[in-house]
Amino acid sequence: MTAPVSRRTVLLAGGAALAGGSLLGGGTAPAAAETAPDAQVAAILRRICPPRFPDRWYDVTDFGAVGDDATDCTAALRAAIETCHRRGGGHVVVPAGDYRTGAVHLLSRVDLHLAAGARLAFSQDPAAYLPVVATRYEGTECYNYSAFVYAYGQRDIAVTGQGVLDGRADATHWWDWTGGPPPNEGPDKTLLIQMAAAGVPVEERVFGAGHNLRPNLLQFNRCENVLLDGITVKDSPMWNIHPVLCRNVTIRGVTVDSPDGPNNDGIDPESCTDVLIENCTISTGDDCIAFKSGKDADGRRVNVPARYAVVRNCEMADGNGGVTAGSETSGGVMDIFVRDCRMSSPHLERAIRIKSNPDRGGTITNIDVRRVTVGQAADSAIEIVLNYANVTTGAYPPDVHGITISQLTVASAPRALNLLGLTDDPLRDIRLHQCRFDAITEDNVIENVEGLRLDQVWINGAPVDN
Template sequence: MTGFNRRVFLQSLVAAAALPAVPGLLPSAVAMSRPPRAQYNGPWAQVPKILSSIKLPSIPAREFDLKALGAKGEGEDASEFFAAAIEACRKAGGGRIVVPAGKYRTGPIHLVSNTELHLHEGAEIHFIPEPERYLPAVKTRWEGMEMMGYSPLIYAHKAENVALTGKGLIDGGADCDTWWPWKGANTKCENSSNEGDTQHPARNALMEEMEAGVPVAEREYAEGSFLRPPLVQFYECNNVLIEGVTLENSPFWVIHPVLCEGLTVRNVTTRSHGPNSDGCDPESCRNVLIEGCLFDNGDDCIAIKSGRNADGRRVNIPTENVVVRNCQMKDGHGGLVLGSEISGGVRNVFMEDCVMSSPHLERGLRIKTNAMRGGNIHDIYVRNLTIGQVKDVIVINFFYEEGDKGDFDPNVYNIQVEDLVCEEAERAFHIRGFARAPIRGLQISNSRIDRAASLGVIEEVTGLTVDNVTINGQAFKPS
């Protein structure tokens, strides 16, 4: 470790004053020494345009208080009161369903247009972990494949102006007794195995039906299939807001918006360490803002997706125009991830002023795909990213899972990373394209990795540009 330099330390304190605050995180010396935010010019000039195109939901100024409808908030099953509030909202043309402080157990909550579910501070919604409650089946996506499956715990379909807000807690009720064991063998539950009631037979059957073009309405994968639902899913919705709430213990992915336009996820905490507990997975969505959030998850923190294999190509809607800023990532398989269900493509992603660090954070930036998933992935911009501890800093991998076994080569180009600072990593890079379809136009500038045990690999990249990048105190010049 280098000696203490008082002049540099004081300069870093001055620089720290210009940095955006991330709740619950004290800036390290690395974070404090970052340059101030650049201006919105060049490719970044798109960011203000994206933000101006995002419409927050318009909710009528009327309230439906859960306790006024008869709920006590004393840990009772409040399913009937949530249903009554939603029906009253629907009949009135919309409004705000208010959940006062207290503890409420419930089955699935299906929101309708022009409706906000708002949790007061001290309010807790605990979903009852009885799978039969999440029937009948609804249209959903599972690992990028469309099907009729268990209802997500909070769900809206083809709704306009929907919101989930407040300072309360939403607990999905998943643990090693219910929901999570359906994964089969995993590292989350000591007694889980590939035997018994697991997702594997249904997952394989769904993949076969997807490739065969079976109509979605005929893909029945609810009871008896053991495919876990996400905690929050807004499906084919416009003008969506998720703000302020804490989401824990999800059966599957935590926040999973699908085919939405105008999505804001702000100041949300996702804390779920079960199998596949991704934090926020916008899939085939357009005009997205994710800001001020804390992700502490058993899988990817943010994973941007667009459908898997035949379904992704059939629907053919990319996720595009995404802004991620002022977020904090702790545990996870990756901080910002594109893929792996990415067959519909991803473009125009902007990440800035985020902080990542954990001994259990596996990757900082990651693109994962293969020759079965393919995908056009381009115009990805990252700047002012501070990473404390991570295993791999930058990963672009065309050999994820199935690897080079398909006919759909990924098309990945124009990836720009600037002002990245990492304190400690096991490996700087794991970047592997195909010789016949190389990664094109990867640019890394004004960045440093203070300690890396290994440089890792960079294979099959054309147009690699490295400018003012140091690793272990030495200028990095790729061979």
């Protein structure tokens, strides 16, 4: 079978147009271009240092927690965390058992350690996550229900161990706010976006009780030196793990098991600097890992990029995208490095995904992906689009350029490439190197791309570079 090719127009680096879908590229890049990203990865990893904690241990059962899946342990957990923090830090231990709780707020120098067999079973009552806290909801700052595990402005915090954080969201709790008959989140999402566009101060954007904006399972806001290690998280109301405006974040050995919920992204570092995500296993109802930086007017107001991140040795199953940038890109996404990941599922739509539109803006650049193995994908293996949510006009066109994907192999997918720039805002400098796509059944879609380079790329066994 011959390789499917696009029937649309591709713009090459020199500006000439080729009709009919010939995918021509520039040859192998100099060796320096290959080693420069490795040096950047090494520099990022040198800066990332997980927090360490004093050798003091506080068992939550000593503060009144009971792991009987019935007793409300919220007060006991808070007392243990506050005591640990007040005495200079250490480890708050949740032993084996099922502990019912509301919001858990971490404080500096505290490691919340869930032993094997421990389960935090979070309340399904929205009132358990009041009073409201400062948060970012889908890229827009406001006050809303607390994340189930939350920290604001703290240093040296962690959630570790082999236990489970169970959000207990389902079709009748939290997820039912996403659509259907009222109450649902639609009017509140619209109101929040309107408030941000009008410049309403953040402290006046108050939601929570009487509103329907879902909280995250874990959110760390403006924190430094954050560690998540070994835990399992499941069934969040929306995004599972959401560091916001944080620096020095390590997420390793974490399992995200949340494939059924709407907008159940796995790990979403938003406007964070120096992030390491490694050895994680993720299956979600939305993107597995998504780098974000704020949405529209409010994202431009805060104007902090997601920058300097390494994703390595992770496994992705269900999800709209394996590793994603966007769609909230207003502050920019740059210097993201993906290495040695595996992805496969009949419910994994795309492996590598970049998505934005002319309302979002922001610069997305220096995204470098290497050695990713994809078994099965349900849509395009690689998707880079600037018409997200069918928005094709706006005052803030994103600048997407400098994307490199090398040594990616795909065993089966309907389409290899879906690359959609805009007429007045093309994608630029996209390079694929030593990539192989097998069992492809549909044509590539490539439109408004300048400087597309395909070097040692095969589709269905046929070379598509020059």
